[in-house]
Amino acid sequence: MLVLLDRDGVINHDRPDSIKNPDEFVMIDGSAKAIARLNAARHQVAIITNQSIIGRGTIDRAMLDRIHEKMTAALSREKASIDRLYFCPDAPWEATDRRKPGPGMLREALSDFSASASQTPFIGDNITDMQAALKAGCPRILVRTGKGADIQASGKLADVLPVKIHENLSDAVADLLGDVG
Numbered sequence: 001m002l003v004l005l006d007r008d009g010v011i012n013h014d015r016p017d018s019i020k021n022p023d024e025f026v027m028i029d030g031s032a033k034a035i036a037r038l039n040a041a042r043h044q045v046a047i048i049t050n051q052s053i054i055g056r057g058t059i060d061r062a063m064l065d066r067i068h069e070k071m072t073a074a075l076s077r078e079k080a081s082i083d084r085l086y087f088c089p090d091a092p093w094e095a096t097d098r099r100k101p102g103p104g105m106l107r108e109a110l111s112d113f114s115a116s117a118s119q120t121p122f123i124g125d126n127i128t129d130m131q132a133a134l135k136a137g138c139p140r141i142l143v144r145t146g147k148g149a150d151i152q153a154s155g156k157l158a159d160v161l162p163v164k165i166h167e168n169l170s171d172a173v174a175d176l177l178g179d180v181g
């Protein structure tokens with residue numbers, strides 16, 4: 001199975017002003033171990049992340065790469081790895097359909113991995129993740145980390161149901177892998 005993950009608020013703690021350098025990239029407890037469990041169960045894992053911080057001119061591609069080097073290092077300490085990372089640099093005012101809530105990046109991933117949308121869950125913390133997943137035909141999982149708890153309380157999920165809700169990535173992965181209890 002291919003599992004698609006949002007980055008900020010799912011794997012790492014989000015910040016209101018975005019992640020601008022490696023120091024600001026802090027993993028959420030248990031997220032690396034959760035990804036390691038997916039790897040060990042031979043599932044493929046891809047990240048689908050909006051990074052309008054590039055299109056806005058706040059950071060450049062080289063800095064995004066440095067941030068992702070920190071993520072890769074943190075993952076590898078837990079024997080976890082990401083098979084592919086998709087990011088969208090578009091600023092909101094010039095967004096293509098790759099920018100979530102557009103389904104573009106999800107469709108790219110489904111094509112690259114020859115995966116069936118209905119068998120490919122997308123785990124995110126924002127309503128735009130759920131909207132993108134709905135448009136791409138992917139099952140939707142909301143984690144309550146990041147913006148997730150606020151999104152759950154907002155009532156916005158009514159338009160993108162069904163949505164499974166979990167406390168964090170660790171719980172979401174446990175459910176996907178069929179853990180009992």
Ligand SMILES: [Mg+2]
Nearest residue numbers: 006008009125
């Ligand atoms: Mg997010």
